[in-house]
Amino acid sequence: xxxxxxxxSLKTVLVKLSEELVESIQSRWAGDWSQQVPRVGVHFNYxxxxxxxxxxxxxxxxKRIPLVSDKYSEDSLDKPLVAFLELVVGSLPHPSFxxxxxxxxxxPFALFLTATxxxxxxxxxxxxxxxxxxxxxxxxxxxxxxxxxGSLGGVIERSVNPPSPEPFPSxxxxxxxxxxxxxxxxxxxxxxxxxxxGHYSHDCIHRMLPLKNALRLSTFGRLVVGPWIxxxxxxxxxxxxxxxxxxxxxxxxxxxxxxxxxxxxxxxEEVYRHLKQIQDENGKDIEQNRAIRRRFASAISRFIDxxxxxxxxxxxxxxxxxxxxxxTPNKQGGRMQLALAxxxxxxxxxxxxxxxxxxxxxxxxxxxxxxxxxxxTQETWDARILEIARAAGSSATSLDDGIREYxxxxxxxxxxxTIVSMLNLYYDASYPPSEELTSHLHRxxxxxxxRQFIRSAAKANPLAERPSPPR
Numbered sequence: 001x002x003x004x005x006x007x008x009s010l011k012t013v014l015v016k017l018s019e020e021l022v023e024s025i026q027s028r029w030a031g032d033w034s035q036q037v038p039r040v041g042v043h044f045n046y047x048x049x050x051x052x053x054x055x056x057x058x059x060x061x062x063k064r065i066p067l068v069s070d071k072y073s074e075d076s077l078d079k080p081l082v083a084f085l086e087l088v089v090g091s092l093p094h095p096s097f098x099x100x101x102x103x104x105x106x107x108p109f110a111l112f113l114t115a116t117x118x119x120x121x122x123x124x125x126x127x128x129x130x131x132x133x134x135x136x137x138x139x140x141x142x143x144x145x146x147x148x149x150g151s152l153g154g155v156i157e158r159s160v161n162p163p164s165p166e167p168f169p170s171x172x173x174x175x176x177x178x179x180x181x182x183x184x185x186x187x188x189x190x191x192x193x194x195x196x197x198g199h200y201s202h203d204c205i206h207r208m209l210p211l212k213n214a215l216r217l218s219t220f221g222r223l224v225v226g227p228w229i230x231x232x233x234x235x236x237x238x239x240x241x242x243x244x245x246x247x248x249x250x251x252x253x254x255x256x257x258x259x260x261x262x263x264x265x266x267x268x269e270e271v272y273r274h275l276k277q278i279q280d281e282n283g284k285d286i287e288q289n290r291a292i293r294r295r296f297a298s299a300i301s302r303f304i305d306x307x308x309x310x311x312x313x314x315x316x317x318x319x320x321x322x323x324x325x326x327x328t329p330n331k332q333g334g335r336m337q338l339a340l341a342x343x344x345x346x347x348x349x350x351x352x353x354x355x356x357x358x359x360x361x362x363x364x365x366x367x368x369x370x371x372x373x374x375x376x377t378q379e380t381w382d383a384r385i386l387e388i389a390r391a392a393g394s395s396a397t398s399l400d401d402g403i404r405e406y407x408x409x410x411x412x413x414x415x416x417x418t419i420v421s422m423l424n425l426y427y428d429a430s431y432p433p434s435e436e437l438t439s440h441l442h443r444x445x446x447x448x449x450x451r452q453f454i455r456s457a458a459k460a461n462p463l464a465e466r467p468s469p470p471r
Contacts, residue, residue: 017052229243320367355392392407
């Protein structure tokens, strides 16, 4: 049976219900629909819909459709009805367009009622972000997209495929400033768990976490992640279009740009594979190597938290803890041992090894001053941050014009390369974090052959050249 002929009695009562809602809104609101279309939660709400004369008749018609009971319990049939009304009313530049809006949304609504599979499309915004290609596809579900002069807002509008004007409310977020996204497409059973109770959001989070964490570990630069926008059944977004979380300020000129190119993509693929394996093994509650998985999970969690922290002091403390937990586990050594291990593993040549040694030493001192409550003036703190920037190649004499932000990305880069190298050693070379490995890392500078072997196994060479610092 053609979609247009499905459930004619339901369509008739929905037309009546839509007309009643428009009349109700017009009786209380005299606004200009062409400037602002009515929105649920602002101009009408659930109780307004339930009070409409035709509401009970519409619910009764829904109950007669066998597959609807798989999606919603009897006392939750208001959910698809409110979704239909929200999309219809939100499509109206003027009340006279109501028949056209109903026709537009009827077909995807009827298809949704008969569907046994629920398509989900997840967007995770990426700002302070550029890429050499518009699309980097990981597999049939996951891709990293760069929109160039376009934006996440425009892509979402096209994904929902609305009439003009757009039928979904503004999220209140700077979507025009977000020029990239992680895009995930998958499907789930169209049942009550996923529709009535919204459990599909758990699947979105499960898929999103290893993707965004691997991306932040893949190259130099401060990647701003968020918001994440799950579209449940995009052709008829039954849960509406909403954003969770928010980027702090989008792209900020003072912070080093995150740029995805082919070498960084190669690193992303490797890191994602490791993080997905950790996630899968944790999900199966595998006992073997649980302690090592926890160590990696803790280090990665602390590293990711540094992107959201507003206090530079907290960032330094967490970055040092990240490197300590992987390079000097079980309190094996202090500042000297950590600096030696980091420089031997991360330093790509003698010059960079000296830079890493000096800067990790400076980071450790800053960490100790903060953790142990040593009195430190802002001038002393700034002087040490400037030392780190200068050791990384800057000729600046003050922390103006992005020098501070660059110095912190240098420190974050040491931590990310440490995490990636140790993941590669464990998962690709079967060389777990241990006292033996720690002992080797402390003395690699004394054994050229061993250093080459471990750094090769760790794939420790940077896959993207670090951009020049601000001068």
